[in-house]
Amino acid sequence: MAKAKGYSDENLSVRLADRYYRTEDASPDFLKNVEKIGMTIAHMCYQCGTCTGSCPSAPRSSYRIRKFVRRAVLGLENDALTDPDLWLCTTCYSCTDRCPRDIAPTDIIMAMRNLAFKREIVPRNFLNTVQFIYKTGHGVPNNDVNRAARVRLGLEAEPETTAKYAEFIPGIQKILDHYGLKDKADEILAEGQ
Amino acid sequence: MVDETKSQKPRVGVYICHCGTNIAGSIDIKELQDFAQTIPNVVLADEYQYMCSTPGQKKIEDAIKEHGLTGIVVAACSPRLHEPTFRTASKEGGLNPFRFEMANIREQNSWVHMHDRQGATDKAKDALKMAVAKASLLEDLFPKSVPVEHSAMVVGAGVGGIQAALDLASSGIKTYLIEKAPTIGGRMSQLDKTFPTLDCSQCILTPKMVDVGRHPNIELMTYTEVEKVEGYIGNFDITLRKKARGVLTPTEAETRGIVGGGCNGCGDCEQVCPVIKPNPFEMGMAPRKAIYIYHPQVVPLIYTVDFDSCVKCGLCVEACGEKKAIDLEQEDEFVTVKVGTAVLAVGYELFPVEKKTEWGYKRYDNVITSLEFERLICASGPTGGKVIRPSDGETPKKIGFVLCAGSRDNTGIGKPYCSRFCCMYSLKHAHQLHEKIPGSQSYLFYMDIRSFGKMYEEFYYRIQDEGAKFIRGRVAKIEEDPITKNPHVLTEDTLLGQPVDIELDMVVLASAVQPTEETNHVRHLFGVSQSMDGWLLEAHPKLNPCGTTTAGVFLAGVCQGPKDIPDTVAQAEGAAAAASIPIHVGEVELEPYFAMCIEEKCAGCGMCVNLCPYSALDLVEKNGRTVMQVTEAKCKGCGTCGGFCPGGAIWMQHFATPQIVAQIDAFLLGGEQ
Ligand SMILES: Cc1cc2nc3c(=O)[nH]c(=O)nc-3n(C[C@H](O)[C@H](O)[C@H](O)COP(=O)(O)OP(=O)(O)OC[C@H]3O[C@@H](n4cnc5c(N)ncnc54)[C@H](O)[C@@H]3O)c2cc1C
Ligand code: SF4
Ligand code: SF4
Ligand code: SF4
Ligand code: SF4
Numbered sequence: 001m002a003k004a005k006g007y008s009d010e011n012l013s014v015r016l017a018d019r020y021y022r023t024e025d026a027s028p029d030f031l032k033n034v035e036k037i038g039m040t041i042a043h044m045c046y047q048c049g050t051c052t053g054s055c056p057s058a059p060r061s062s063y064r065i066r067k068f069v070r071r072a073v074l075g076l077e078n079d080a081l082t083d084p085d086l087w088l089c090t091t092c093y094s095c096t097d098r099c100p101r102d103i104a105p106t107d108i109i110m111a112m113r114n115l116a117f118k119r120e121i122v123p124r125n126f127l128n129t130v131q132f133i134y135k136t137g138h139g140v141p142n143n144d145v146n147r148a149a150r151v152r153l154g155l156e157a158e159p160e161t162t163a164k165y166a167e168f169i170p171g172i173q174k175i176l177d178h179y180g181l182k183d184k185a186d187e188i189l190a191e192g193q
Numbered sequence: 194m195v196d197e198t199k200s201q202k203p204r205v206g207v208y209i210c211h212c213g214t215n216i217a218g219s220i221d222i223k224e225l226q227d228f229a230q231t232i233p234n235v236v237l238a239d240e241y242q243y244m245c246s247t248p249g250q251k252k253i254e255d256a257i258k259e260h261g262l263t264g265i266v267v268a269a270c271s272p273r274l275h276e277p278t279f280r281t282a283s284k285e286g287g288l289n290p291f292r293f294e295m296a297n298i299r300e301q302n303s304w305v306h307m308h309d310r311q312g313a314t315d316k317a318k319d320a321l322k323m324a325v326a327k328a329s330l331l332e333d334l335f336p337k338s339v340p341v342e343h344s345a346m347v348v349g350a351g352v353g354g355i356q357a358a359l360d361l362a363s364s365g366i367k368t369y370l371i372e373k374a375p376t377i378g379g380r381m382s383q384l385d386k387t388f389p390t391l392d393c394s395q396c397i398l399t400p401k402m403v404d405v406g407r408h409p410n411i412e413l414m415t416y417t418e419v420e421k422v423e424g425y426i427g428n429f430d431i432t433l434r435k436k437a438r439g440v441l442t443p444t445e446a447e448t449r450g451i452v453g454g455g456c457n458g459c460g461d462c463e464q465v466c467p468v469i470k471p472n473p474f475e476m477g478m479a480p481r482k483a484i485y486i487y488h489p490q491v492v493p494l495i496y497t498v499d500f501d502s503c504v505k506c507g508l509c510v511e512a513c514g515e516k517k518a519i520d521l522e523q524e525d526e527f528v529t530v531k532v533g534t535a536v537l538a539v540g541y542e543l544f545p546v547e548k549k550t551e552w553g554y555k556r557y558d559n560v561i562t563s564l565e566f567e568r569l570i571c572a573s574g575p576t577g578g579k580v581i582r583p584s585d586g587e588t589p590k591k592i593g594f595v596l597c598a599g600s601r602d603n604t605g606i607g608k609p610y611c612s613r614f615c616c617m618y619s620l621k622h623a624h625q626l627h628e629k630i631p632g633s634q635s636y637l638f639y640m641d642i643r644s645f646g647k648m649y650e651e652f653y654y655r656i657q658d659e660g661a662k663f664i665r666g667r668v669a670k671i672e673e674d675p676i677t678k679n680p681h682v683l684t685e686d687t688l689l690g691q692p693v694d695i696e697l698d699m700v701v702l703a704s705a706v707q708p709t710e711e712t713n714h715v716r717h718l719f720g721v722s723q724s725m726d727g728w729l730l731e732a733h734p735k736l737n738p739c740g741t742t743t744a745g746v747f748l749a750g751v752c753q754g755p756k757d758i759p760d761t762v763a764q765a766e767g768a769a770a771a772a773s774i775p776i777h778v779g780e781v782e783l784e785p786y787f788a789m790c791i792e793e794k795c796a797g798c799g800m801c802v803n804l805c806p807y808s809a810l811d812l813v814e815k816n817g818r819t820v821m822q823v824t825e826a827k828c829k830g831c832g833t834c835g836g837f838c839p840g841g842a843i844w845m846q847h848f849a850t851p852q853i854v855a856q857i858d859a860f861l862l863g864g865e866q
Contacts, residue, residue, distance in 0.1 A: 044603075048640045049685030053669025058685070058692045066685060098551060098669055100602045 026075030137162025351379020353750025426745030439498030
């Protein structure tokens with residue numbers, strides 16, 4: 001916890017508050033939970049940077065997968081779960097392919113997203129995706145541009161998915177309902193945060 | 194085995210060691226001592242802070258005399274540590290040392306059950322009961338001495354093997370130095386300079402190589418491999434395969450009656466040979482003929498025919514002329530030599546770094562290994578010391594060095610260990626680059642710089658001062674520009690927290706090292722174990738780093754684990770000293786744990802003879818019957834035969850059936866018979 005120092009100007013107080021990491025700042029169960037949900041050995045990270053070096057997101061954003069692994073190790077739960085970068089992983093698994101310590105950084109991110117969702121910290125576009133999947137079975141539903149492109153390539157306009165077999169949509173909805181995902185998404189979006 | 198104490202009722206003394214708090218911290222010593230008093234045959238149960246101390250040992254010595262003890266049990270650490278100590282104490286007290294038995298309540302108990310005091314105490318009681326049961330039945334045994342052959346063998350003639358051989362030979366021991374390659378020198382002769390002093394590698398190695406060639410006590414056998422090892426410490430019979438090299442030395446020529454002939458290294462044959470092959474010494478970057486030497490400084494200076502590629506055209510024979518050195522029909526020869534001890538110094542090879550596909554070795558022209566770089570920058574190398582890009586022969590100005598290339602890797606593809614010299618030689622490579630190519634720039638991609646040796650950190654300082662750029666990030670990927678063939682190194686500068694894409698002219702992979710392919714074969718021949726990662730296993734990592742668990746066999750150099758030249762030489766000197774001790778003493782005591790045939794019970798079936806892994810058993814005729822006979826010096830007491838014999842006719846000394854059964858009874862029945 002940052003130690004307060006008495007500045008009369010409150011802005012200055014905030015700006016100059018010390019930024020030491022103190023062991024009290026660590027959430028005691030964060031690492032354990034991340035490892036359990038992600039089923040990977042986050043604590044074995046030696047911060048080599050192979051993951052960030054492999055990451056297609058990193059050169060185009062401030063997202064650093066290595067830093068998230070570090071936050072897991074140090075128990076920096078709030079920092080990790082409230083950082084919007086958490087949602088910039090494309091789940092390409094390049095980092096997981098190459099990590100020399102045989103860690104699955106991708107699954108660490110997935111675990112953190114899981115925990116963030118439980119605290120209702122989710123970007124709106126992800127929730128919109130949930131709604132799309134609920135409605136159509138697709139995160140990115142087929143559209144006219146796509147259909148035209150498919151036909152041009154000699155394919156059927158609709159792919160072999162719920163786009164063609166809408167009768168399977170209820171099944172998908174059942175799965176999402178089982179986890180209460182749709183309701184939660186609707187609820188959070190309605191709160192308009 | 195006449196033995197007056199045997200008829201007597203056993204009188205066992207028990208001693209429990211606290212080992213400070215190592216044992217007393219997790220085991221209730223008082224409870225264990227009270228329990229010991231109740232075990233049958235125990236006449237005295239004592240405890241002490243440190244049994245291995247002088248007062249602790251004195252307790253044993255005094256009690257033997259005072260109480261007429263017939264057996265001693267100490268419950269303490271592992272017998273691998275202090276069995277010899279307490280055996281000596283028993284002997285000082287007047288008891289045969291083999292009447293001592295140890296109960297391990299530290300390594301196998303207090304250290305692993307630190308959080309379960311009662312459980313640990315109960316387990317210690319079991320261990321104690323069993324040890325007393327055995328001590329009650331122990332017999333007097335007498336070790337045998339065997340004479341030691343006054344000669345030694347060193348296998349592998351890299352810098353490690355060379356040093357070990359020179360030391361052994363200089364201490365007056367006849368030494369066979371066996372090298373499978375046509376020349377001695379190993380990896381060190383492939384290096385240009387050596388860190389941190391930057392001595393020319395060949396310049397400091399060749400004097401030693403020449404000494405080896407000249408030393409009156411060294412019999413150098415190159416192009417030779419170990420074929421078979423028989424015997425035991427003091428008396429190894431080692432069969433060697435002298436591979437046909439197709440060329441006679443002057444001495445060999447003379448024995449064939451060719452006076453003044455044999456190879457003098459003139460190289461006339463090489464000029465005319467039409468077959469061209471890559472030279473492995475130059476990492477395949479230079480050609481050699483089918484009749485070749487690796488480089489001009491080889492020891493011995495004798496050409497070799499590569500019969501796998503020779504077309505037997507005979508041109509070389511003609512060119513060689515009157516020297517008559519070349520024999521294209523030569524065949525492998527076998528010789529057997531007798532030695533007292535042996536040192537293994539078989540070195541290492543590079544990990545095939547192309548297995549880490551993300552770095553593109555063997556796919557990208559301008560990505561090379563560190564050993565290739567050594568040859569490229571070496572004045573006697575394939576380019577005369579001119580560093581060039583393989584893709585276009587241009588001089589590279591920006592070179593990246595990728596550290597930990599395949600080391601410290603737990604994916605199952607690379608090696609989990611640190612290869613220990615790559616940090617330092619990469620610093621050296623950066624220096625050599627700055628020195629050779631004006632205006633050049635080096636980039637070292639690293640996770641940690643491990644510069645732990647004497648003057649090594651100072652070397653790191655120096656190279657940084659020369660302008661080397663250090664980027665802390667393990668290389669994620671190398672991509673090649675298809676047009677310029679420039680490699681791009683992609684990683685994260687973890688100190689900035691920023692991904693970087695560094696375009697370079699050439700990349701050098703500081704590849705991990707691994708045991709050579711044949712190491713496993715050699716170790717089986719000599720009965721040496723390997724550690725998890727395949728390197729040869731020392732007897733103890735701290736207290737016996739040159740020895741092995743096979744008596745009389747020692748280790749030197751990288752074959753025991755990655756180490757640089759100073760460490761290799763130091764270990765080689767240690768191994769040579771250790772290997773010379775039994776030879777100078779002249780005889781060794783063999784543990785008397787050999788099998789004995791109880792002839793009345795032996796049916797002469799001979800099934801044990803084939804089971805013995807050490808060929809220690811034979812069938813012989815005795816008093817008109819066929820019975821088994823043990824060659825005691827060959828028997829290692831493994832117990833294979835004793836456990837097998839259907840008639841119970843084999844008595845394993847010190848591990849006899851009644852002794853073991855008594856231990857099992859003590860454990861299962863609490864000592865009831
Ligand atoms: C690129 C590079 C640069 C290096 N630079 C330095 C440096 O600057 N300074 C430094 O201190 N260290 C350096 N090293 C480390 C150095 O190479 C080793 O420490 C040293 O060579 C170890 O010597 P060795 O005798 O144990 O093994 P080796 O040199 O490998 O010798 C082993 C010998 O045994 C022979 N052999 C193998 N198997 C058998 C067999 N079955 N029968 C008979 N003979 C056999 C081999 O042919 C070889 O001659 C460098 C290593 C590399 C890869
Ligand atoms: S690649 Fe693995 S070990 Fe390296 S920083 Fe990323 S998670 Fe950690
Ligand atoms: S899985 Fe995510 S974190 Fe890993 S490399 Fe791909 S985008 Fe980056
Ligand atoms: S006989 Fe063999 S080694 Fe001799 S010149 Fe012909 S190919 Fe070369
Ligand atoms: S010596 Fe250096 S480069 Fe080599 S494996 Fe160890 S840390 Fe990596």
